[in-house]
Amino acid sequence: MKEAHPVNFDEIIDRKNTNSMKWDNVKAVYQNDDLWPMWVADMDFRAPDPVLKALDDVTKHGVFxxxxxxxxxxxxxxxxxxxxxxxxxxxxxxxxxxxxxxxxxxxxxxxxxxxxxxxxxxxxxxxxxxxxxxxxxxxxxxxxxxxxxxxxxxxxxxxxxxxxxxxxxxxxxxxxxxxxxxxxxxxxxxxxxxxxxxxxxxxxxxxxxxxxxxxxxxxxxxxxxxxxxxxxxxxxxxxxxxxxxxxxxxxxxxxxxxxxxxxxxxxxxxxxxxxPYASAAAEAAYRHGEPWLEALLDYVQGNVNYVNERLQKEMPSIGFAKPEATYLLWLDFRKLELTQDDLQDWLRKEGKIALNDGHMFGKAGSGFARMNVAAPREHIVEGLNRLKTAYDKKVNI
Ligand SMILES: Cc1ncc(COP(=O)(O)O)c(C=O)c1O
Missing domain, CATH: 3.40.640.10 (Type I PLP-dependent aspartate aminotransferase-like (Major domain))
Structure with a gap:
């Protein structure tokens, strides 16, 4: 394993009003603007520095x-x-x-x-x-x-x-x-x-x-x-x-x-x-992005562990197996005994979070929702706080 790279994955980068699918399309998809976005499979992190530098070089050249x-x-x-x-x-x-x-x-x-x-x-x-x-x-x-x-x-x-x-x-x-x-x-x-x-x-x-x-x-x-x-x-x-x-x-x-x-x-x-931007970014990433990737994987694993601990301690009726790969968590809500539509409604209205509906992945996804944890820890904390509020209303009354 390469040595850790000094990247601050805790940094909050505002993606609102940047035409981001994850942040700016919530209303179009979930009919509600104030949902916490934990859906689209991208990350809220800046790309590795060598990639940004390579993109700058393309811009400086200026011929497209x-x-x-x-x-x-x-x-x-x-x-x-x-x-x-x-x-x-x-x-x-x-x-x-x-x-x-x-x-x-x-x-x-x-x-x-x-x-x-x-x-x-x-x-x-x-x-x-x-x-x-x-x-x-x-x-x-x-x-x-x-x-x-x-x-x-x-x-x-x-x-x-x-x-x-x-x-x-x-x-x-x-x-x-x-x-x-x-x-x-x-x-x-x-x-x-x-x-x-x-x-x-x-x-x-x-x-x-x-x-x-x-x-x-x-x-x-x-x-x-x-x-x-x-x-x-x-x-x-x-x-x-x-x-x-x-x-x-x-x-x-x-x-x-x-x-x-x-x-x-x-x-x-x-x-x-x-x-040319895609070529330059990809080449810089593959040649110089490995330390960044190792640091990212550590950070994502930390987020996964955090979700795991909170679910086990505070929301034990939500099932979860730690993923072997990806920053996408497959959460099992079947113990709440909701229909798929009611589960989605509950996540939106009570939880105020945007997760991917399990049914998007086929009928085999009944009772599930997918949560993206490729974001600063603070973002994950907020998402879980919201989920906990909904959970307490439903389960711990
Ligand atoms: C398994 C899988 N394939 C493909 C894609 C998307 O690939 P692309 O954006 O290159 O079309 C995703 C994105 O989430 C994915 O999870």
């Missing part, structure tokens, strides 16, 4: 003509993958995309046809549902199974049944949003083995790969069991370094033909990528 991401960015990504995941990739084996969601859209279109069955593991990141629906693919739901410790596991028998019945693709989420699992090597090996056996193409959405709190991230494509498998691995600096609005991500391939197909698909749809 057409741009393509440089080879040095590919090399920085290769070095990052090698250092962080022990994964050796070739700089040419990656294709830049303006976001992971658009990448998945094009990957689906490059390798499957209308009507084809695609597996997703629910509860899961909500745009996966929309991507399947808008592309008229058949959703095959492989529900995750909750362990007694609140830790979710994969229902391997159900997964195999979908594959036996002709699934063409699986969209994996590793680490998993919203349940916070970092899939282990053995779990991934099993998936890879099944996908190879039944000829199922894998989109592995690994956008949260750098936000590991416990254990290590294993890219599925790195495994020996995946060597004959078609895998497109989606990664980005956007979650890691809080650069989502710069819209840069990439897909890593272990198969050249597969990469060509995606690039053809993107070309046919006139989709390119070329923003």
């Amino acid at each position: 003509g057409y741009h393509h991401p440089p080879h040095s960015l590919r090399q920085a990504i290769r070095d990052w993958a090698s250092r962080r995941f022990g994964w050796e990739i070739k700089p040419e084996a990656l294709t830049f995309t303006p976001g992971v969601v658009p990448a998945i859209h094009h990957l689906i279109n490059a390798y499957t046809d209308e009507g084809d069955g695609i597996i997703i593991q629910t509860p899961v990141y909500h745009p996966f549902f929309a991507l399947l629906q808008s592309n008229r693919r058949t959703l095959l739901e492989n529900r995750l199974v909750e362990g007694e410790d609140g830790k979710y596991k994969i229902d391997v028998d159900d997964l195999e049944t979908h594959m036996k019945n002709g699934a063409k693709m699986i969209i994996l989420c590793n680490p998993h949003n919203p349940v916070g699992r970092v899939w282990s090597e053995s779990e991934l090996a099993k998936i890879a083995e099944l996908c190879t056996r039944y000829d199922v193409t894998v989109i592995s959405d690994e956008i949260h790969a750098d936000l590991i709190l416990q254990g290590n991230h294993t890219p599925l494509a790195k495994l020996e069991e995946a060597k004959n498998l078609q895998v497109a691995t989606c990664m980005a600096p956007s979650k890691t370094f809080n650069l989502a609005s710069l819209q840069l991500s990439y897909v890593i391939f272990n198969d050249e033909e597969m990469q060509k197909k995606l690039e053809q698909q993107m070309k046919q749809n006139f989709m390119g990528i070329g923003n």
Whole structure:
């Protein structure tokens, strides 16, 4: 582990009136302006200093003509993958995309046809549902199974049944949003083995790969069991370094033909990528942002521990398993015995906090809500104080 970086994550940075989705869209989504925002998956922290400096340099240059991401960015990504995941990739084996969601859209279109069955593991990141629906693919739901410790596991028998019945693709989420699992090597090996056996193409959405709190991230494509498998691995600096609005991500391939197909698909749809700010920020982050990231992970873990302690002591009917990755907490409100609509109403009206509705992640999210803790501690304290007020009215009367 690198030495801690002197970043003041406690600093409150006012994001109101900056066109921030998290802060300025609350009213549009929740019909209420005074909710405490703990929803959209970005952070209330400033990006690492080297990133800010790189962005300044682009501004100072002042010429914003057409741009393509440089080879040095590919090399920085290769070095990052090698250092962080022990994964050796070739700089040419990656294709830049303006976001992971658009990448998945094009990957689906490059390798499957209308009507084809695609597996997703629910509860899961909500745009996966929309991507399947808008592309008229058949959703095959492989529900995750909750362990007694609140830790979710994969229902391997159900997964195999979908594959036996002709699934063409699986969209994996590793680490998993919203349940916070970092899939282990053995779990991934099993998936890879099944996908190879039944000829199922894998989109592995690994956008949260750098936000590991416990254990290590294993890219599925790195495994020996995946060597004959078609895998497109989606990664980005956007979650890691809080650069989502710069819209840069990439897909890593272990198969050249597969990469060509995606690039053809993107070309046919006139989709390119070329923003000098995004390239400069990403390269600076991957080359110089590691100490900042280590400090961030410590801070986020502190927030997770804080939430855990307060829930256990003051709100024991709200269930919670510490995530192995991400800054997103999957809170279990089922003991309050509210319908999903009533739960959302209660969080808004009594709690005055904006959390993501569990149903956004599929029916498997019934009784849950997702809380974002990538913010200064003071922000988390306020959110929990609000939740406690609502809880006391409902439970401790
Ligand atoms: C699993 C997952 N994939 C993709 C995204 C979004 O990616 P992008 O903003 O690059 O489209 C998110 C954002 O929360 C996510 O959690």
